[in-house]
Amino acid sequence: MKGKILIVDDDANMRESVNDNLEVEGYETAQASSAAEAVAQVKRTQFDVILMDYNLTDGTGIDAIQKIRALNSESQILMITAHANLDTALKAIQESVDDFLTKPVNFDHLKRAIAKSLEKMRLKQDLKSANDKNLRLSAMKSKFMSMASHDLSNSLMTLQVSFEMLAQSIKPDDEQVKKMRYISSGIGQISRLIEDLVDWASIEQGKFRLETNLFDAGSLVEETAVGPAARATVRGLTLKTELQPGLPTIAADKKRLSQVLNNLLENAIRHTPKGGTVTMSAEKAVDNGVECVRFAVRDTGDGIAPEEVGKLFQSFYQGESASGGGRLGLGLSISREIVDSHGGRIWVESAGLGQGAAFLFTVPVGKA
Ligand SMILES: Nc1ncnc2c1ncn2[C@@H]1O[C@H](COP(=O)(O)OP(=O)(O)O)[C@@H](O)[C@H]1O
Numbered sequence: 001m002k003g004k005i006l007i008v009d010d011d012a013n014m015r016e017s018v019n020d021n022l023e024v025e026g027y028e029t030a031q032a033s034s035a036a037e038a039v040a041q042v043k044r045t046q047f048d049v050i051l052m053d054y055n056l057t058d059g060t061g062i063d064a065i066q067k068i069r070a071l072n073s074e075s076q077i078l079m080i081t082a083h084a085n086l087d088t089a090l091k092a093i094q095e096s097v098d099d100f101l102t103k104p105v106n107f108d109h110l111k112r113a114i115a116k117s118l119e120k121m122r123l124k125q126d127l128k129s130a131n132d133k134n135l136r137l138s139a140m141k142s143k144f145m146s147m148a149s150h151d152l153s154n155s156l157m158t159l160q161v162s163f164e165m166l167a168q169s170i171k172p173d174d175e176q177v178k179k180m181r182y183i184s185s186g187i188g189q190i191s192r193l194i195e196d197l198v199d200w201a202s203i204e205q206g207k208f209r210l211e212t213n214l215f216d217a218g219s220l221v222e223e224t225a226v227g228p229a230a231r232a233t234v235r236g237l238t239l240k241t242e243l244q245p246g247l248p249t250i251a252a253d254k255k256r257l258s259q260v261l262n263n264l265l266e267n268a269i270r271h272t273p274k275g276g277t278v279t280m281s282a283e284k285a286v287d288n289g290v291e292c293v294r295f296a297v298r299d300t301g302d303g304i305a306p307e308e309v310g311k312l313f314q315s316f317y318q319g320e321s322a323s324g325g326g327r328l329g330l331g332l333s334i335s336r337e338i339v340d341s342h343g344g345r346i347w348v349e350s351a352g353l354g355q356g357a358a359f360l361f362t363v364p365v366g367k368a
C-alpha cells in the first residue's frame, strides 16, 4: 500500500476528481465534506496525508487543522488554498502544516507534494525508532556496566583479602616474595580500574552523590601528596606543594576532591620525564563572582597539542601517547563530574607539546 490519504473539501466534484487521480496512483483514499467530518474520520483512522481545503462550509480549514493536530501530530497535512487566501492561511498555520498548494490544483504538483510528504513522514518515523533503539541500548549498556563492575569489585575484594591472609601465614623465599609483589600490584591496578568503572557507571545512571564535610583546603593538598610523592621520587621527579597562607575551610566532599587531585597527579607523573617537577597548589580565587579555592597540578612534561585540549575530558579518551598500561581514559571525565557537582570548573592549560601542562579546578567555598 502506498499510503492512506484523506481528502477534505466541500466541493464534491473537486473531491471526486482528486480521489480518482490518487486511486489510479495506488493510494488508499477517504473523503470528508466538512471540518467536523474530517475530525471524526481522523479520530477513527490514522491517515498518512490529509489534503485540507482552506474554505469549508462549517469554518476554515485552519480550525479543522488545529483540531486534527490535537489528535495526531504524525499525519502530513497539505493545505489547498485559493491564491486570495494564501497569505492569511500561511500566517495562521505555518507551523502545523507541511506544505501548501494553490487552486486550481495541478495534479502533477499534487502527486509530487504527496510523495514528498510521505517520504518525510517515513524518514521521521525511522529516525524516531532509531532514537528509541539507541536510548534503550544506552540504558542497557549502563545497567550492564554497573552490574558487571559491582560483581568484579566484590570478587576482587575476596581475592585481595584471601591473598593478604595467605601472605601473613607463610614464610616466602626471595623468589616468592617477588611474585607476591607482582600479584599485589596487579590487584591494586585492577581495583583502580574497577573503581573508575563503578564511578563512571554511577555517573551514567545519574546516581553519583557527594558527601559534604567541612575541612581545610590545605590539609587536603598535604594529605593527598603523600602517596604520589613517593611514586614521583621512584621515577626521578620532584613533587612540590605550594599553599597560599590563610586558605579557607571548605564545605565539600573531601574524598572525592582527593580523588580528583590523585588523578591529576597520576597523569602528571606519568607524562613527565625524569628530572621534571610536578607542583600541586591551592590558592584563594574568585570565579564568576563566587568565592573559591583554586587547585592546580602543573608539570614540566609532555604538554598537550592544541587540537587535543578539547578532547581530554571525554569518557574513554586517551591521547596518542597513552600506551596501554591498563588505563581506561576515564580519570579526567570522572574528575570533571566531581568538580561540576561541586559547582566548580575544571580546565587545562598548555603551551603545546613538550611545554608541560597545568590542570586547574575551582571549588566554591560554600557555607562553611
Ligand atoms: N599532565 C598531562 N600531560 C599530558 N597529557 C595528559 C596529562 N594528563 C592527561 N593527559 C592526556 O589526557 C588523556 C586522558 O586522561 P585520563 O582521563 O586521566 O585518562 P588516562 O589517564 O586513563 O589515559 C591521557 O590519555 C593523556 O593523553
Ligand SMILES: [Mg+2]
Pocket (backbone or CB within 6 Å): 263, 266, 267, 327, 330, 331, 332
Ligand atoms: Mg588518568
